[in-house]
Structure formats: C-alpha cells, structure tokens
Amino acid sequence: MLIGYARTSTTEQEAGLDAQLRDLTAAGCERVFSERVSSVAPRAELEAALAFVRDGDTLVVTKLDRLARTVTKAWEVVERLEAKGVGLRILSLGGDTVDTRSATGKLILTIFAGFAQFEREMMLERQREGITKAKAEGRYKGRKPTARAKAEEARRLHAEGKTITEVAKALGIGRASVYRAIA
Structure with missing residues (x-):
C-alpha cells in the first residue's frame, strides 16, 4: 500500500500543500497524512503515518525536505520505516523507491538529506542577515507587543x-x- 505524507510550514503555503496532495494522489497513494507545521516542531500527522504503515507498504513524499530537513532526522525516519519493513519513495527523485537497504540507496538518501539541510541553513543565514541589515537601517520593528x-x-x-x-x-x-x- 502507498501511504502519502505532505507538509507545509505555514498556513500561507496552502497552494504548496494542495500541490503535494495532488501529486501524492496521482502517484497512487491510498491514504495521505498532511499537516501544516514546521519541520522542527512535533509533527502529529507524520507520527500517525509512521504508526499506520505496515510491512510491505511504502511511504511516499513529494520531496525529501517535506519529511526531514537534516540528515539526522531523515535517518531517524528511515530507521523507523526499515524496522517495520516499509519502503520510502521520493517523487522528486523520479518517483523511484529509495532502497535504504542497499549501499547506493543509503548514499543517495544521505546526499539529498545533506542538500536539504544545507538549503535550510542557507535560508536561515540569509534571514538573519536580512534582519540584521533591517535593524541597522531602523526598518526592523519585530512583532508588535x-x-x-x-x-x-x-x-x-x-x-x-x-x-x-x-x-x-x-x-x-x-x-x-x-x-x-x-x-
């Protein structure tokens, strides 16, 4: 059985969530778990999906960064899936199942998880730089009290x-x- 998981960080990313749901349904997912939550916050729907999957199932995500933003977090999920005999399919990789039981599959997942982590860290660095610049120019006010x-x-x-x-x-x-x- 194909089980989908979709995630966006904020409610403003409704179109992104809709696109993920559309792609997961088109890929043949019979059940889809979705949520709007930061990748670093507790993710109840991911936990529900991981509890739901059974031996022989495949968890499907549109992109690896929807599942995890760091190599460590990606491997935590993969280890939980492997312990249950569940595969992982990432649609952005051509829809192929990443077989983490093989050395090649482990390498591919680690490389892509590394890119996801790098991308997130670069985004946060640019955000910090922008805030620092805005503060120096007197344009950054922060959240209203x-x-x-x-x-x-x-x-x-x-x-x-x-x-x-x-x-x-x-x-x-x-x-x-x-x-x-x-x-």
Whole structure:
C-alpha cells in the first residue's frame, strides 16, 4: 500500500500543500497524512503515518525536505520505516523507491538529506542577515507587543471577576500574558 505524507510550514503555503496532495494522489497513494507545521516542531500527522504503515507498504513524499530537513532526522525516519519493513519513495527523485537497504540507496538518501539541510541553513543565514541589515537601517520593528497593549483591559476584566482563562480568551492573548498584566 502507498501511504502519502505532505507538509507545509505555514498556513500561507496552502497552494504548496494542495500541490503535494495532488501529486501524492496521482502517484497512487491510498491514504495521505498532511499537516501544516514546521519541520522542527512535533509533527502529529507524520507520527500517525509512521504508526499506520505496515510491512510491505511504502511511504511516499513529494520531496525529501517535506519529511526531514537534516540528515539526522531523515535517518531517524528511515530507521523507523526499515524496522517495520516499509519502503520510502521520493517523487522528486523520479518517483523511484529509495532502497535504504542497499549501499547506493543509503548514499543517495544521505546526499539529498545533506542538500536539504544545507538549503535550510542557507535560508536561515540569509534571514538573519536580512534582519540584521533591517535593524541597522531602523526598518526592523519585530512583532508588535499585542499583550502589553491589552494589559489595561486585562486588569479591568479580571477586576470585574473574570477568570484568567476567560480574560485570555476574550482578549486573544495567552494566560501567561494575563498573569503578567495583573501582577
């Protein structure tokens, strides 16, 4: 059975997720797990896919970086798949199954995982450089302190007898922010 896994980092990447789902369905995946989460955050749908696959199945991803962004993470997933007798297919590699039981398959996966890790590190480096430049030019403001702006209202609602949770929900801020506001 072919099992698909699709991932984007943010909800703004809806078209990317749609494209992955389309490609996985076209590849013949009978079941597809998808999520919108950073590659470094806990990924519930990936865990569900890994729990779902059985001996003889193949996990299919459109690109390796959808599965893992570092060589270490890629190998953690592969080892879990191998322990269950499950193959891995990466569509961007021509749709071929990467047989990690062979030396060639291990080499190919390691090289592509290395490229994915390199690409991510270069992107983060460019992002840091851009932020540093914007700060130096006085154009970088950072995230607006929304909770601080609502501190007075949080104190008022709490004084009216609302619980911390009720205040947080009413203002759309975290409970910790409410505690800081009323302290």
